[in-house]
Amino acid sequence: MEHEPRDPDFDERVRASFGQQNMMQTMGMSIAALAPGAIDIVFDHDDRFTQQHGFAHGGFIATALDTACGFAALTLMAPEAAVLTVEYKINYLRPASGATYRASAHVIKAGRTLTNCEATVTADGNEKPVATMTATLISLVDTGIKD
Amino acid sequence: MEHEPRDPDFDERVRASFGQQNMMQTMGMSIAALAPGAIDIVFDHDDRFTQQHGFAHGGFIATALDTACGFAALTLMAPEAAVLTVEYKINYLRPASGATYRASAHVIKAGRTLTNCEATVTADGNEKPVATMTATLISLVDTGIKD
Amino acid sequence: MEHEPRDPDFDERVRASFGQQNMMQTMGMSIAALAPGAIDIVFDHDDRFTQQHGFAHGGFIATALDTACGFAALTLMAPEAAVLTVEYKINYLRPASGATYRASAHVIKAGRTLTNCEATVTADGNEKPVATMTATLISLVDTGIKD
Amino acid sequence: MEHEPRDPDFDERVRASFGQQNMMQTMGMSIAALAPGAIDIVFDHDDRFTQQHGFAHGGFIATALDTACGFAALTLMAPEAAVLTVEYKINYLRPASGATYRASAHVIKAGRTLTNCEATVTADGNEKPVATMTATLISLVDTGIKD
Numbered sequence: 001m002e003h004e005p006r007d008p009d010f011d012e013r014v015r016a017s018f019g020q021q022n023m024m025q026t027m028g029m030s031i032a033a034l035a036p037g038a039i040d041i042v043f044d045h046d047d048r049f050t051q052q053h054g055f056a057h058g059g060f061i062a063t064a065l066d067t068a069c070g071f072a073a074l075t076l077m078a079p080e081a082a083v084l085t086v087e088y089k090i091n092y093l094r095p096a097s098g099a100t101y102r103a104s105a106h107v108i109k110a111g112r113t114l115t116n117c118e119a120t121v122t123a124d125g126n127e128k129p130v131a132t133m134t135a136t137l138i139s140l141v142d143t144g145i146k147d
Numbered sequence: 148m149e150h151e152p153r154d155p156d157f158d159e160r161v162r163a164s165f166g167q168q169n170m171m172q173t174m175g176m177s178i179a180a181l182a183p184g185a186i187d188i189v190f191d192h193d194d195r196f197t198q199q200h201g202f203a204h205g206g207f208i209a210t211a212l213d214t215a216c217g218f219a220a221l222t223l224m225a226p227e228a229a230v231l232t233v234e235y236k237i238n239y240l241r242p243a244s245g246a247t248y249r250a251s252a253h254v255i256k257a258g259r260t261l262t263n264c265e266a267t268v269t270a271d272g273n274e275k276p277v278a279t280m281t282a283t284l285i286s287l288v289d290t291g292i293k294d
Numbered sequence: 295m296e297h298e299p300r301d302p303d304f305d306e307r308v309r310a311s312f313g314q315q316n317m318m319q320t321m322g323m324s325i326a327a328l329a330p331g332a333i334d335i336v337f338d339h340d341d342r343f344t345q346q347h348g349f350a351h352g353g354f355i356a357t358a359l360d361t362a363c364g365f366a367a368l369t370l371m372a373p374e375a376a377v378l379t380v381e382y383k384i385n386y387l388r389p390a391s392g393a394t395y396r397a398s399a400h401v402i403k404a405g406r407t408l409t410n411c412e413a414t415v416t417a418d419g420n421e422k423p424v425a426t427m428t429a430t431l432i433s434l435v436d437t438g439i440k441d
Numbered sequence: 442m443e444h445e446p447r448d449p450d451f452d453e454r455v456r457a458s459f460g461q462q463n464m465m466q467t468m469g470m471s472i473a474a475l476a477p478g479a480i481d482i483v484f485d486h487d488d489r490f491t492q493q494h495g496f497a498h499g500g501f502i503a504t505a506l507d508t509a510c511g512f513a514a515l516t517l518m519a520p521e522a523a524v525l526t527v528e529y530k531i532n533y534l535r536p537a538s539g540a541t542y543r544a545s546a547h548v549i550k551a552g553r554t555l556t557n558c559e560a561t562v563t564a565d566g567n568e569k570p571v572a573t574m575t576a577t578l579i580s581l582v583d584t585g586i587k588d
Contacts, residue, residue, distance in 0.1 A: 017199045018199070020199040021197070021198050021199045021204065022194055022195055022196065022197045022204075023195070023196045023198060023204040023206060023207065026195040026196060047169055048169055048170070049169065049170045049173060050168070050170060051168050051170060051214075052165070052167040052168045052294060053229065053292050053294075057168065057169075057170040057210065057214075058210075059170060059206055059207075059209055059210025059211075059213055059214070060170065060206075060210075062206055062209050062210070062213070063204065063205075063209070063210070066205050066206055066209070067204075082200065084239065084242075085205050085239050086238070086239060086380070087236060087238040087239065087381060087430055088236065089234060089235070089236040089237075089383055089530040089575060090234060090235060091233070091234040091549075091557050091575060091577065092231065092232050092233060092234065093549065093550045093557060094550075095231075108532075108534065108573065109534045109535075109569070109570075113407065113432075114432070116532050116534055116573070118573075128550070132549065132557070132559075132575065134530060134532060134573065134575055136380060136381055136430065136532065138407075147199060233527070233555065233577060234528060234577055236383040236428060236530055238402075238410050238428060238430065240402065240403045240410060241403075255385075255387065255423070255426065256387045256388075256422070260554065261527065261579070263385050263387060263426070265426075275403070276402070276403075279402065279410070279412075281383060281385060281426065281428055283527060283577065285554075311493045314493040315491070315492050315493045315498065316488055316490065316498075317489070317490045317491060317492060317498040317501065320489040320490060341463055342463055342464070342467040343463065343464045343467060344462070344463045344464060345462050345464060346458045346459070346461040347523065347586050351462065351464040351504065351508075352504075352526050353464060353500055353501075353503055353504025353505075353507055353508070354464065354500075354504075356500055356503050356504070356507070357498065357499075357500025357501075357503070357504070358500075360499050360500055360503070361498075376494065378533065378536075379499050380532070380533060381530060381531060381532040381533065382530065382531060383528060383529065383531075384529060384530075385528040386525065386526050386527060386528065389525075439494050441493060
């Protein structure tokens with residue numbers, strides 16, 4: 001599905017906003033690909049963010065997916081908008097035992113107020129997803145919050 | 148709803164497993180209350196885990212809720228079981244702008260294989276939730292993974 | 295949680311809108327209780343709406359829960375608003391083998407644009423839920439659609 | 442993704458089980474395509490199953506998606522298994538104002554106990570989905586219930 005960004009400077013704006021998420025820096029997550037309606041975030045296993053069996057914590061995986069959905073949505077929002085997550089569901093399909101991860105999100109529908117995204121995270125270049133997410137994001141304007 | 152734990156030593160076992168989650172220690176999250184089928188996890192705002200507007204990142208909040216659901220479920224599982232998250236949905240209701248947070252989870256139904264939990268996170272002692280979660284957890288036995 | 299309706303005539307308006315849902319009449323569903331931010335819908339087992347094992351179909355149960363969430367939300371919306379469902383998640387906890395059912399929904403948060411609800415359905419007066427739902431509803435104004 | 446069915450007679454078994462869902466017949470839903478891990482269910486607008494604005498009721502749409510996910514999962518389950526829905530989330534993307542609908546589901550992961558599916562429903566042959574669903578199904582054996 002092709003998307004037309006409302007903000008011609010979406011690339012710069014999304015990267016700037018991403019750069020202000022302390023959590024992305026703390027977790028070593030970075031943008032590997034960015035296009036209208038789509039983003040890839042990559043990150044490595046980190047022993048600080050594991051659960052009790054030594055796998056990557058579900059919250060570590062969810063953080064990447066949630067952030068990917070948010071910024072995929074922001075690529076298509078108006079310049080004056082801020083993006084917030086309304087809700088998401090995540091399904092954990094396989095233990096997160098990789099060395100490297102890629103979270104890929106894309107927009108399913110970009111509405112005036114709400115945007116829907118889908119995202120998956122894969123490990124070590126394998127095709128089979130570790131987890132999948134569907135999310136609803138909201139475009140906020142005139143709230144004093146801006147991306 | 149009252150629950151009868153299958154493991155008389157559930158308290159010790161849950162605390163030990165929680166202690167092995169590096170992510171809990173990294174994020175400064177600790178157990179404030181623990182009972183059969185229920186747990187409270189408390190944590191403070193941390194500038195390392197913020198999103199682009201300076202609020203607590205959704206992934207920070209989700210990590211606490213997911214972990215709370217997992218350990219609420221584990222309180223009622225058999226001694227030889229390990230717990231993994233199958234899926235959850237989170238709804239973000241208000242910006243997470245608190246100084247302190249409490250994630251409270253309780254079991255809705257403890258089945259032989261699957262357990263359902265609900266959880267909410269509140270900020271600064273306010274009654275109104277910042278976010279709510281419903282989750283499905285699975286009890287794994289004979290997989291080589293144990294809590 | 296107490297809610298203040300924005301529309302003093304919410305009761306009449308919700309019942310009129312409910313009455314225009316052909317699906318409610320087709321499925322024999324009716325309002326058993328209505329208050330600001332809350333609704334109960336009752337219905338009976340119906341052999342026309344079963345799944346392959348003879349239980350009530352999940353779609354039959356979900357229809358009652360979704361409708362309950364929608365009208366619980368509508369009780370608190372402005373007189374000129376229409377309500378639509380943005381999303382919901384449903385967890386099926388037990389086989390739906392009852393003779394009678396009650397779907398109870400209440401509002402968790404009534405925002406300007408979005409409203410969050412929780413709902414459960416019980417069978418034959420038992421306390422333990424057959425299924426639970428969390429839903430996000432949207433208030434639409436100036437779209438030509440009205441409740 | 443290619444899937445290898447465990448039951449060589451999956452096609453016959455799924456169609457027989459589908460035929461026993463009274464709800465499918467009541468709602469005029471039928472199988473338009475069936476393959477290992479995938480199914481299409483088609484149906485028409487029906488004035489008996491509308492919401493208050495005259496659109497197809499969300500429960501009508503959800504019933505098709507839920508059923509599609511269930512039978513997509515069943516195509517890959519063992520001959521002695523029965524399928525039940527654990528949970529799903531549905532996002533409603535557009536008003537359901539079509540004359541004809543197609544619900545397409547496919548398996549994302551077929552595990553020993555749990556299966557994950559995705560599904561979308563489209564209207565009148567348009568590519569853009571009316572709604573999307575992600576679902577978790579469970580394979581039940583030795584419970585006295587069989588598909």
